[in-house]
Amino acid sequence: MDRDKNGRFIKGHSLGVRFQKGCISWMKGKHPSKEVIEKIRQANLGSKHSEETKRKIGLAHKGFKHSVESKLKISKARKGIKFTDRHIENLSKSHIGKQLSETTKQKQSEALKGSKSYLWRGGVTEANGYVLLLRERGYVLEHRIVMEEFLGRELTKYEVVHHINFDKKDNRIENLMLFATQSEHMKFHNNKVRGKLIDESCLLHNNI
Numbered sequence: 001m002d003r004d005k006n007g008r009f010i011k012g013h014s015l016g017v018r019f020q021k022g023c024i025s026w027m028k029g030k031h032p033s034k035e036v037i038e039k040i041r042q043a044n045l046g047s048k049h050s051e052e053t054k055r056k057i058g059l060a061h062k063g064f065k066h067s068v069e070s071k072l073k074i075s076k077a078r079k080g081i082k083f084t085d086r087h088i089e090n091l092s093k094s095h096i097g098k099q100l101s102e103t104t105k106q107k108q109s110e111a112l113k114g115s116k117s118y119l120w121r122g123g124v125t126e127a128n129g130y131v132l133l134l135r136e137r138g139y140v141l142e143h144r145i146v147m148e149e150f151l152g153r154e155l156t157k158y159e160v161v162h163h164i165n166f167d168k169k170d171n172r173i174e175n176l177m178l179f180a181t182q183s184e185h186m187k188f189h190n191n192k193v194r195g196k197l198i199d200e201s202c203l204l205h206n207n208i
């Protein structure tokens, strides 16, 4: 220990502890003061792990998994933290040229399914010009749902819902007409709408 002539420790010298990489176990469970954190930061400035150290760290962490409790704590601690530009750049670099495994791909697509997708539009989509709504049984035609709700019962697979003004997206109940079968529906088209402009696709009236 270096002391001055009065026997006191020389400030900034004897206490100038050099923080060595890997020598932080004494801190386990303790929260270092801001001063200490700053010292560590200074000591580590510019220092990079050697390939050998990286390998050792990788080995030490192999098979290590955070407990659910730890994960919660980590995500709580990370909340509101924004990545720096450098970090984002590094993240994007680290993904370059990497092939995702099939399981990872599957996991990612599972995670993005349905309401979690950034493409989520409230479960409304379109097919052949008809509006589809997402229900528990899958996508269903909106005009059939409107009719079902109006009738207070489910439609049979034979029943056909016709759009009076031929606008397949106009699913107001007053624009909808119910036929017991497709042949009834065809009869209507042939008899009542003959000579008038008929939207060809109306004749198909998908039954989903």
Ligand SMILES: [Zn+2]
Binding pocket: 161, 162, 163, 185, 189, 202, 203, 205
């Ligand atoms: Zn029709």
